[in-house]
Amino acid sequence: MTTAPVTTTETTYREALREALREALREDDRVFLMGEDVGSYGGCFAVTLGLLEEFGPERVRDTPLSESTFVGAGIGAALGGMRPIVEIMTVNFSMLALDQILNNAATLLHMSGGQLNVPLVIRMTTGAGRQLAAQHSHSLEGWYAHIPGLKVIAPATLEDARGMLWTALQDPDPVLLFEHGSLYNMSGALATGAGHVDIQRAAVRRPGRDLTLVSYGGSLSTSMTAADELSAGGIEVEVIDLRVLRPLDDATIMESVRRTHRAVVVDEGWRSGSLAAEVSARITEQCFFELDAPVERVCSAEVPMPYAKHLEEAALPQVATVVAAARKVVS
Amino acid sequence: MPSLGADMDAGTLVEWLVRAGDTVHRGDPMAVVDTDKSAIEVESFDDGVVEALLVEPGTRVAVGTPLARLVAVGMTVAAPEQSAAPAAASRPAPSPGQVVVPAPSPGPVVVPVGGRPGGRVSPYARRLARELGVDLDRVSGSGADGAVHAEDVLAARATTTEQVPDSPAVEEPVALESSAPPARSARSARRETIAALMSRAKREIPHYYVATTVDLHALTEWLRRTNRERSVAERIVPAAAVLKAAALAARRHPGLNGFWVDDAFVPAPEVHLGVAVHVRDGALVAPAIHRTADLSLPEVMAALRDLVSRARAGRLRRAEMADPTLTVTDLGDQGVEEVIGVIYPPQVALLGVGRVVERPWAVDGLLGVRPTVRLTLSGDHRATDGATGARFLTTLDELLQHPEEL
Numbered sequence: 001m002t003t004a005p006v007t008t009t010e011t012t013y014r015e016a017l018r019e020a021l022r023e024a025l026r027e028d029d030r031v032f033l034m035g036e037d038v039g040s041y042g043g044c045f046a047v048t049l050g051l052l053e054e055f056g057p058e059r060v061r062d063t064p065l066s067e068s069t070f071v072g073a074g075i076g077a078a079l080g081g082m083r084p085i086v087e088i089m090t091v092n093f094s095m096l097a098l099d100q101i102l103n104n105a106a107t108l109l110h111m112s113g114g115q116l117n118v119p120l121v122i123r124m125t126t127g128a129g130r131q132l133a134a135q136h137s138h139s140l141e142g143w144y145a146h147i148p149g150l151k152v153i154a155p156a157t158l159e160d161a162r163g164m165l166w167t168a169l170q171d172p173d174p175v176l177l178f179e180h181g182s183l184y185n186m187s188g189a190l191a192t193g194a195g196h197v198d199i200q201r202a203a204v205r206r207p208g209r210d211l212t213l214v215s216y217g218g219s220l221s222t223s224m225t226a227a228d229e230l231s232a233g234g235i236e237v238e239v240i241d242l243r244v245l246r247p248l249d250d251a252t253i254m255e256s257v258r259r260t261h262r263a264v265v266v267d268e269g270w271r272s273g274s275l276a277a278e279v280s281a282r283i284t285e286q287c288f289f290e291l292d293a294p295v296e297r298v299c300s301a302e303v304p305m306p307y308a309k310h311l312e313e314a315a316l317p318q319v320a321t322v323v324a325a326a327r328k329v330v331s
Numbered sequence: 332m333p334s335l336g337a338d339m340d341a342g343t344l345v346e347w348l349v350r351a352g353d354t355v356h357r358g359d360p361m362a363v364v365d366t367d368k369s370a371i372e373v374e375s376f377d378d379g380v381v382e383a384l385l386v387e388p389g390t391r392v393a394v395g396t397p398l399a400r401l402v403a404v405g406m407t408v409a410a411p412e413q414s415a416a417p418a419a420a421s422r423p424a425p426s427p428g429q430v431v432v433p434a435p436s437p438g439p440v441v442v443p444v445g446g447r448p449g450g451r452v453s454p455y456a457r458r459l460a461r462e463l464g465v466d467l468d469r470v471s472g473s474g475a476d477g478a479v480h481a482e483d484v485l486a487a488r489a490t491t492t493e494q495v496p497d498s499p500a501v502e503e504p505v506a507l508e509s510s511a512p513p514a515r516s517a518r519s520a521r522r523e524t525i526a527a528l529m530s531r532a533k534r535e536i537p538h539y540y541v542a543t544t545v546d547l548h549a550l551t552e553w554l555r556r557t558n559r560e561r562s563v564a565e566r567i568v569p570a571a572a573v574l575k576a577a578a579l580a581a582r583r584h585p586g587l588n589g590f591w592v593d594d595a596f597v598p599a600p601e602v603h604l605g606v607a608v609h610v611r612d613g614a615l616v617a618p619a620i621h622r623t624a625d626l627s628l629p630e631v632m633a634a635l636r637d638l639v640s641r642a643r644a645g646r647l648r649r650a651e652m653a654d655p656t657l658t659v660t661d662l663g664d665q666g667v668e669e670v671i672g673v674i675y676p677p678q679v680a681l682l683g684v685g686r687v688v689e690r691p692w693a694v695d696g697l698l699g700v701r702p703t704v705r706l707t708l709s710g711d712h713r714a715t716d717g718a719t720g721a722r723f724l725t726t727l728d729e730l731l732q733h734p735e736e737l
Contacts, residue, residue: 258594261455261481292455292481293474331474 008189016161016190017047017179021085024169025055028083031169034061034070035087035123044089045125045184067097071122075105078120083169091126091140091178105174106149120174121165126154127180127218127268128316134304137312139268141178141217142275145246151175152245153199156183156220158190160243163197175199178245180218180268202249204256208238211326212256214279215266216242219317223266226322235330245275253279254286261292262329266317271299296325332386333373334394334464335366335649342366343391344398353381355401360648362398369616370645371652376468379403451478460484462592462677464653489600525615532673536591540671541720542707545728546694547687551702553734561629569687570661571632573704575737576730577682578602578623578631581657584723586715587680587708588656596679596714601625605655605675606635608642609665616642617658617675618651628737663687669705679711680720 011019024031033048033055039062042049052060063070067088074086088094094101101122108116128137145152151171155161161179168175205220206227215223220241227237238256242248257263263283267276276297283295301315332342345363349355360372361381379401386398452460452467456479460467463484470487472479550572558566581588581602589598603619610616620626620634641647657678662670663686670683685705692701706727710720730737 289454289458292453 007192009192010187011158011190012184012188013155013158013161013179013186014045014047014184016158016194017155017165018049018051020162020165021048021051022054024083024085024165025051025059028169030081030083031085032059032061032077032082033085033087034063034074036063036065036070036089038062038087043087045179045181047123047179047184048087067093068100071097071100072104074120074122075100075108075118078118078174079108079116084120085165085169086120086122088122088124090136090181091124092136092138094122094124094140101144101150101174101176102147106147109149109173117172118174119169119172121168121177122174123177123179125181126178127182128300128305128312129182129218131307131309131312132181132305133307136181137305139218139270139300141176141245142267142269142273142278144176145248145275145278147246149173150246151199152178153243154178154180154217154245156180156217156241156243157205158186158188159194160197162190162194164199164243166196167199171199178217182218186221199244200249202243202252203241204238204252205241206237206239208236208260210236210260210262211238211330212253212260212263213237213239213266213322213326214242214253214263214276215239216245216275217268219266219268222317222319222322225319226326229319229323230326233327235326237326242279248279248282250282250286253283257283257287258290261290263291264296264298264322264325264329266298266322268300268317270302271297272302274299293329296329298322298325332364332392332394332396332398333649335364335371335652339366339394341391341393344386344388345370346388347384348372349381349384349399351381351383355379355381363646369647369652372646372648373398374649375401376466377401377403451476453478453480456481456484459593463488463590485597488597528676529673532676536674536676537712538674539710539712539717539720540707541710541717541724542669542671542705543724543728544690544703544705545731546692547702547704547731549732550734551687565629565632567628567632569704570663570684571635572628572731572734572737573661573684573706573727574604574606574620574623574635574659575626575628575631576727577657577659578604579730579737580723580726582624583726584719586719587710587723589679589714590656590677591679591711591714592677599656601656603654603656605658605678606638607658607660608639610643610645616647616652617655617660618642618647619653619655621651621654657682659684663704669707671707672709674709674711679714680723681709683707683709 021033025033033051037044038048039052039057039060048060071086074084077084088097105118105120108118126141127139141152141154144150151173153164153168153175155164164177168177206224208227213223213227223239227239230237238260240253240256265276265279267274269275276299280295280297298317298321300317303315306312306315335342343365345365347362348360355361355375356378357375359375361375362373363370364373382400382402384399386392386396459481460470465484465488467479470479470483473483474480547569550569554567554569585598586596588602589596601622602624603621604623605617605619607615607617618638620631620638623631626634655678657680658675659682660670660672661684663684666686668685668688670685672681672683674681687702687704689700690703691698692703706724708720708724710717
C-alpha cells in the first residue's frame with residue numbers, strides 16, 4: 001500500500017460472519033440469535049461458536065427441529081419490536097418454513113395496509129460442492145428472489161460477510177442472507193475495522209472489455225478463476241458479483257453489458273426458471289441492441305444434487321464450463 | 332436508391348450513366364443522384380449486365396427503391412420468375428442471379444438481410460452497420476453459421492471503400508447543376524443539412540483547441556527551387572505539402588484519425604484526409620484523398636487538383652464522400668490567418684490552416700522576416716486530450732521543416 005497505513009487481519013468467511021453477529025449482539029440489545037444448534041454446539045458450520053458463552057442463553061437460543069415454529073417465532077419477535085436473527089441450517093430445510101417466510105414475513109406489510117413491518121434477518125447456508133448430496137446441497141435462493149416483500153443478499157467476499165449483516169438489521173423489512181457452504185473456510189486479509197456495506201448494489205469484481213460474467217455467492221470464485229484463464233488467452237472478462245439478488249441492480253449489469261456487448265450468467269441454481277434466467281431476460285430486455293451474441297447461462301444440471309464426487313462436479317458449474325461458454329460467446 | 336447519409340430518406344435520379352445492355356463492374360459509376368446536398372455518382376455494387384433501368388431521370392424516390400436490375404454476366408436476360416426474385420437474393424451467394432442496385436438504407440427503411448445463409452446479424456452489429464453506413468450485404472460473418480458480429484462490421488468498414496457513407500458524406504452540400512430540381516429549394520435544403528450536422532458537432536463533441544505558428548521558410552524555399560523543374564501544371568503549392576505532412580502526422584498519432592462511434596473511439600486503419608473545398612453558392616464539401624500518407628507529394632498535388640475540379644463540377648464519388656478520417660480546412664485563400672474549425676462527426680479532429688503570412692521571426696537570436704502559417708487543431712476531448720493534439724502539431728511542424736522528405 002502507499003501512504004495510508006491499512007492494517008489487515010487474516011481471517012475467514014466464517015470468522016467474518018461471526019464478528020458481524022458479535023457486533024450486532026453487542027451494539028443492539030434488541031438483537032438475538034436463534035436456530036438449530038446455534039448455541040451449545042456452536043452452529044452446524046461453527047459460525048456461532050462461542051457466542052452462547054459470550055452473550056448467554058437469552059440471546060443465543062437453541063430451538064427445536066421445527067423450522068416453521070422458530071421462523072414464526074422470529075416473525076412474532078420482530079413484530080414485537082425485537083431484531084431477531086434466525087439461522088436455518090440449509091436452504092433445503094427452509095422449505096418447512098416457507099409458509100412463514102412467504103405468507104407472513106414477506107406479506108404482512110402489504111396485508112396490514114402498511115401497519116406491520118417485519119424487521120427479521122434469516123441466515124441460511126446454500127449450495128453444493130461438499131458431497132452433502134440432495135438433502136443439503138441445493139441452491140434455492142433464486143426462488144426467494146422471486147418473492148416481493150423480501151430482500152435477498154448473498155455475500156461472496158470477506159468484506160460482505162463482515163459488513164452485510166448490520167445493514168440488513170437496519171432494514172425495516174425481512175432480509176434473507178445466503179451463505180454458500182463452500183465459502184466458510186475461505187481465508188484472506190480483511191482490513192482491520194472493516195465495517196458496514198451497502199445491500200443495494202452489485203459490484204464489479206474485475207474489470208474487462210470483452211465479456212461480462214454475471215455471478216454471485218459460491219459461483220463468484222469459479223467466475224474469477226475462469227476470468228484469469230480467459231485473460232491468459234487474450235479475452236478480458238468483466239466479473240460482476242450481484243451481491244443483492246432481490247432487488248437486482250440492473251444499472252450495474254447493463255452499464256457493463258453496454259460496454260462489452262456480451263454476457264454469460266453463472267448461477268449454481270437449476271437452469272429452468274433460475275435467477276440466471278431472470279438476469280438474462282433483463283439483459284435482453286434492456287440491452288438487446290447492444291448485444292453482439294446471445295446471452296449464455298452456465299447453471300447446474302437439472303438433477304437432484306448427486307453424492308458421488310465426480311457426479312457432483314459434473315452437475316455443477318465448473319471453471320472449464322464457464323470458460324467454454326465465454327469462448328462460445330466471444331468467438 | 333442507396334442511402335448516402337444517415338439522414339437521407341430520398342434522392343433524385345439526375346442522370347443515367349449506363350444503358351440497358353451495358354456490362355458493368357463493381358465500382359463503375361452507374362448514375363448521378365442528387366441528395367439535396369450534393370450530386371453524387373452511384374457505383375455498381377456488383378458485376379453484371381444492366382437488364383433494365385427502373386427509374387426515370389428527374390424522379391425522386393425513397394431510399395431502398397430499386398433503381399436498376401442487373402443480371403450476372405453470362406446469364407441470359409432474366410426470365411420472368413427471376414424478375415420476381417426478391418432483391419435480397421442478390422446477397423453474396425456466388426450463384427448468379429438477380430441483382431437489384433442498391434438497397435442499403437439506414438433509418439426506418441428495413442435493410443434486407445436475406446440471402447446470407449441463416450441471415451444472422453447480431454443486434455449490435457446491425458446497429459453498428461447502420462451507424463457506420465456499412466452495407467451488411469457486403470459483410471462476411473465470422474460467427475457460428477456465418478453470423479455477423481460487430482467485429483465483422485468494423486473489419487468491413489476498414490477495408491471497403493464502397494459502403495454507404497456515414498455523416499461525413501452528408502454534411503457538405505455541393506452546388507448542383509441538375510435538370511431535376513428538388514422539391515424545395517436546394518440551397519435551403521443544403522443549409523439545413525449543414526445546420527443539423529454542425530449543431531450535432533457542437534452539441535455532442537466537447538472540442539478542445541491547440542494552435543501553433545509554423546515557420547515555412549524551408550518549405551517555400553524548397554518549393555521555389557523544385558518547382559522550377561516542374562511544368563506549370565505540376566507545380567506544387569504549400570497547401571499540398573501541409574496536407575501530406577498532416578497525413579504523416581496523423582499516422583504517427585492514430586488517436587486523431589478515426590471515428591467516435593457508440594461511445595468509443597474506433598481508429599481508422601488508413602489515413603484518408605478530407606479536404607474542405609469551397610464551391611459555388613457558399614456551399615462546401617470535404618471529400619477524401621484516399622491513403623494520403625502513402626502518396627508522394629506530386630501525387631497529393633494531383634489528387635488535390637482533381638478533387639477540387641470534380642467537387643466544383645458536382646461529380647464526387649460516394650467513396651470520397653464517405654471515407655474521410657480526418658479533415659483539413661484551409662481558408663488561407665480567403666485571407667484569414669487562423670481557422671478554429673468545427674469537427675465533422677463522427678471524426679474526432681480537424682486541422683485548420685490559415686494564410687501564409689510573412690511575419691517578423693526570431694531565428695538564432697536575430698530578427699528576420701519569414702513566411703509562417705497558423706495551424707489549429709480542433710480535437711474531440713472524448714477521444715483525445717490536448718496533449719495529443721499538441722504532439723500532432725509538433726510532429727507536423729517538424730515534418731514541414733524537412734520538405735524534401737515529404
